[in-house]
Amino acid sequence: MTSLSLTSRPLRRADVRVHGSGDVSAVLTDSDGSAAFELNDTALALWELCDGRTSVAEMIGAVTMIFAEEPASLEHDILAALDKLLQDGLIVVT
Amino acid sequence: MTRALVISADDWLRTSLQEALRAHDGIADTVDGMALASAAADRLVDYDLLILDSTGTDVPVGSWCADAADRCSAPLLVLGDDGDAELLSECLEAGATGFQTKAIGFGELTAAIAAVQRGEAVVPRRMLGALLGSLIERRRRDDDATTRYDSLTRREREILQLIAHGQDRSAIADRLVISPETARTHIQNVLTKLDVHSRIDAARFAHDHGFADAPPGGIS
Numbered sequence: 001m002t003s004l005s006l007t008s009r010p011l012r013r014a015d016v017r018v019h020g021s022g023d024v025s026a027v028l029t030d031s032d033g034s035a036a037f038e039l040n041d042t043a044l045a046l047w048e049l050c051d052g053r054t055s056v057a058e059m060i061g062a063v064t065m066i067f068a069e070e071p072a073s074l075e076h077d078i079l080a081a082l083d084k085l086l087q088d089g090l091i092v093v094t
Numbered sequence: 095m096t097r098a099l100v101i102s103a104d105d106w107l108r109t110s111l112q113e114a115l116r117a118h119d120g121i122a123d124t125v126d127g128m129a130l131a132s133a134a135a136d137r138l139v140d141y142d143l144l145i146l147d148s149t150g151t152d153v154p155v156g157s158w159c160a161d162a163a164d165r166c167s168a169p170l171l172v173l174g175d176d177g178d179a180e181l182l183s184e185c186l187e188a189g190a191t192g193f194q195t196k197a198i199g200f201g202e203l204t205a206a207i208a209a210v211q212r213g214e215a216v217v218p219r220r221m222l223g224a225l226l227g228s229l230i231e232r233r234r235r236d237d238d239a240t241t242r243y244d245s246l247t248r249r250e251r252e253i254l255q256l257i258a259h260g261q262d263r264s265a266i267a268d269r270l271v272i273s274p275e276t277a278r279t280h281i282q283n284v285l286t287k288l289d290v291h292s293r294i295d296a297a298r299f300a301h302d303h304g305f306a307d308a309p310p311g312g313i314s
C-alpha cells in the first residue's frame with residue numbers, strides 16, 4: 001500500500017457514501033453496504049478534503065490555522081487519521 | 095465577572111444574550127448593529143468578550159474582526175448564517191476566536207460563548223470540512239497572487255501602487271519622471287504579468303492582496 005507523505009494528494013473513494021452525521025460521528029459505507037466506518041468530525045472533514053488535488057501539507061496548514069495547536073502534534077495526528085482512512089480503504093493515494 | 099459587548103441588529107438576540115450572561119455572573123452592554131459598533135470601536139478594550147452577529151449588516155465583517163483584533167485581546171465570537179463557510183474562514187483568519195451559526199439552540203450558544211472565553215476555537219462541526227476547504231482555497235489564491243506580484247520589477251511595483259491609488263497614465267509619468275509612452279508600456283506589462291484586463295482590475299488586485307502600500311523593494 002502506498003504510504004502518505006506531506007506531498008500526497010489523497011482521493012476519497014467515489015463509491016463511499018455518508019449516511020448522515022449524528023451528534024458524535026458520521027457513518028460511511030461502501031456502495032453495496034458491505035462495510036461501515038464510523039468517523040469523528042475531524043476525520044470526516046479530512047475525508048471531505050481528499051479531492052485528489054489537496055495535499056496533506058495544505059490540510060495540516062488549514063487545521064493549524066483554526067486550532068492554533070503545536071504544528072508538529074497536529075501533523076502527527078492528521079497523518080495518523082489519514083493513514084487510518086487509507087487502511088480502511090476510504091481514500092486512495094496514487 | 096465577565097464584561098461582554100453584544101453587537102446585533104436582532105433585538106431578541108441582544109436581550110437573550112444579555113440575560114444569559116447575567117445568569118453566568120457576567121454583564122453585557124449591547125449595541126444595535128455594526129454602524130454603532132464602529133462608533134464604539136475605541137471602547138472595545140474595555141471588554142473581556144465580544145459577540146458579533148454578522149447578519150443584517152452591510153459593514154464588512156472580516157474587516158471589523160481584524161480591526162477588533164488589533165484594538166483588543168478579548169475573545170470574539172461571530173454569529174452567522176448556517177453554511178457560510180467563506181464568511182467563517184474570513185472571520186477566523188481576521189482574528190475571530192470562534193464562529194457559530196444562529197440556527198442552534200440557546201444551550202449550544204452559551205456553550206460556544208464559554209468555549210471562546212477559554213480561548214478555544216469554536217467551529218460548527220457540520221462546517222468543519224467546508225471551512226478547511228475554504229481556508230485552503232484562500233491560501234492558494236494568496237499564494238498565486240504573491241507569485242504574480244513577485245514577477246513584477248521594482249518599477250512595475252511602483253506603477254501598480256500608483257494605479258492602486260487612482261493615478262492615470264500621465265500622472266504616473268509625471269510622478270516617475272518618465273514619458274507617457276514609457277508609462278503606458280510599464281502599465282501594460284503590469285497588467286500582463288498580473289493577468290488582469292484593466293487598471294481597475296489591477297487596483298483591485300493590489301488592494302485585495304495587500305500590495306497597494308507594500309514597499310516596492312525585492313527582486314527587480
